[in-house]
Amino acid sequence: MDPDFSPLDDLLEAEDADGYLVDDTSHNSTQKYLSGFEAHDPFVTLYTPEKTILLVSALEYGRAKKQSRADEVRRVAEYDYRELVSEHGPAEAKARAHAEFLDEYDVASVLTPERFPLGPADGLRERGVAVEAEESDRVTEIRATKTDEEIEHVRAAQNANEEAMRAAENLIAAADVEDGTLVYEGAPLTSERVKEEIEVTLLRHGCGLDDTIVACGANAADPHDQGSGPLHADEAIIIDIFPRSKETGYHADMTRTFVKGDPSEEIRERFDLTHEALNAALDAVEPGVTGADVHDVVCDRYEEAGYDTLRSNATAETGFIHSTGHGVGLDVHELPRIASNGEELKPGHVITIEPGLYDPSVGGVRIEDIAVVTEDGYENLTSYPVELVV
Numbered sequence: 001m002d003p004d005f006s007p008l009d010d011l012l013e014a015e016d017a018d019g020y021l022v023d024d025t026s027h028n029s030t031q032k033y034l035s036g037f038e039a040h041d042p043f044v045t046l047y048t049p050e051k052t053i054l055l056v057s058a059l060e061y062g063r064a065k066k067q068s069r070a071d072e073v074r075r076v077a078e079y080d081y082r083e084l085v086s087e088h089g090p091a092e093a094k095a096r097a098h099a100e101f102l103d104e105y106d107v108a109s110v111l112t113p114e115r116f117p118l119g120p121a122d123g124l125r126e127r128g129v130a131v132e133a134e135e136s137d138r139v140t141e142i143r144a145t146k147t148d149e150e151i152e153h154v155r156a157a158q159n160a161n162e163e164a165m166r167a168a169e170n171l172i173a174a175a176d177v178e179d180g181t182l183v184y185e186g187a188p189l190t191s192e193r194v195k196e197e198i199e200v201t202l203l204r205h206g207c208g209l210d211d212t213i214v215a216c217g218a219n220a221a222d223p224h225d226q227g228s229g230p231l232h233a234d235e236a237i238i239i240d241i242f243p244r245s246k247e248t249g250y251h252a253d254m255t256r257t258f259v260k261g262d263p264s265e266e267i268r269e270r271f272d273l274t275h276e277a278l279n280a281a282l283d284a285v286e287p288g289v290t291g292a293d294v295h296d297v298v299c300d301r302y303e304e305a306g307y308d309t310l311r312s313n314a315t316a317e318t319g320f321i322h323s324t325g326h327g328v329g330l331d332v333h334e335l336p337r338i339a340s341n342g343e344e345l346k347p348g349h350v351i352t353i354e355p356g357l358y359d360p361s362v363g364g365v366r367i368e369d370i371a372v373v374t375e376d377g378y379e380n381l382t383s384y385p386v387e388l389v390v
Helices: 008-015 029-035 058-067 081-088 089-105 118-124 140-143 150-173 191-204 218-222 263-286 290-302
Strands: 018-024 041-046 052-056 072-075 108-111 130-133 176-178 181-184 211-215 237-241 254-258 323-328 332-339 350-353 358-361 363-366 371-375 377-380
Touching: 008 018, 008 363, 018 029, 018 089, 029 041, 029 108, 029 140, 041 089, 052 089, 058 072, 058 350, 072 140, 072 350, 081 089, 089 118, 140 332, 150 181, 150 191, 150 237, 150 254, 150 350, 150 371, 191 237, 191 332, 211 218, 218 358, 218 363, 237 363, 254 363, 263 290, 263 350, 263 358, 263 363, 263 371, 290 323, 290 350, 332 350
Parallel strands: 018 108, 052 072, 108 130
Antiparallel strands: 018 041, 041 052, 176 181, 211 237, 237 254, 323 332, 323 350, 350 371, 358 363, 371 377
16 A cells, blocks of 8 residues: 655645644554554654655564565654663653754654644654644645555455444344343343354454444434443344454444334334435535535435434434434544534545434334445445345
C-alpha cells in the first residue's frame, strides 16, 4: 500500500512548516497510517515531503526497519537518552532527545494532530521548535480514500463479520422459548452468551473486537446500549458487530435485527420501512453526491411515514435519532460522514449505511450494510441477508 501524501505536503507548504510530527502508539490511526508500523508503546514519526523517519526504542528498532514504510529508522539511544534520563529525568530527557532528532533533519517547525500530547509539545517549544496543532485533520482526510489493498482488507474483515453474525443468528434460532424467554441448553440465552459466540467466531477468523451490541427490547431503543441479560421472544434483537482484523488493523461494520417468535405488526412495519430506507440510501450513493444528500434520503423516508428525525426535530428522543452512516477503515468511525454535515463522496470511500428507528415502548430496529464508493456508484461489501424472523 502506497498512499498519496501530496495533500499533506500542500498543508505543510501552506502553513510554512518543515514537517508533520506524531508522538503516540499505533492505536492512533494517524500514527499507524503515516508510519506503516504497529507498536503498543509510543514512538515518533516525522514526516517531511522528502522522507519519513521513525524514532523508536531499541526494543522496536529491528522490527520497525523490517515492517514500517519509513525511509529511515532511528533509535532514541543514539541521542544519549539513558544519560539524559539519569541527569534530567524522563520527561526532559525525551524533550532533549526529540529536539536533537528534529534538528538533525533541519526541522524547526512542525504541525501535529489536534490531540498531540501537551507535555512533549511544551518540551519541544522550550527548545525552540515551533509546534502547532493543525485544524484540517489532513491525514484522516487522506486515509478516507482507500487504496485497492485497503478495500480488500475491509472486505476480509467483513467476511469474518458475516461468519460471526451467522453464528449469533444460529444460536438464537436454536434456542427454545420458555415463558417468553429464550433458553439454550437448559439456561436462559443472554446477550452476554451471544456476544461470547460472536467473539469466539471472530477470533477463529483472525479478528477481534473490544465490544459489540446484542440488545433486546427496550434496551435496543438506545442505539449504543450494548445489551445485557436474557433475550426474549417476540422482541426485536439488534446485533451490531464491528470487528478489527488482527493482521491488517482494518475494521468492518454490520447490523441486523432479529426476532425469535412472532414480531408485532409495529415491529414488522418499522423493519420493512428501515429496509426500504437502507436500499434508497444505497441507491443514492455515487461520486459527487454528499453524505448529507444520502442522509436526506433516509430522513425523507422516515418523515414521510410520520416518524421524527433529528433533521425535523433536533431534540427527538424517538424515531431516527442518529446519522445515516460513517466511514470505516483503521477506525471504525472515520471520514466521510453520512450525516447532515457529510462531505462529498469519492471513489474509494468505504462507508456504512445504517438507518434505524427507536422507541422504548416498541424497541429498536436497525439494519446496516458496508459499501465502497466506485467510479460509477457503489459496491456493497455486505452479502448477509436481511430477514427479521429467525
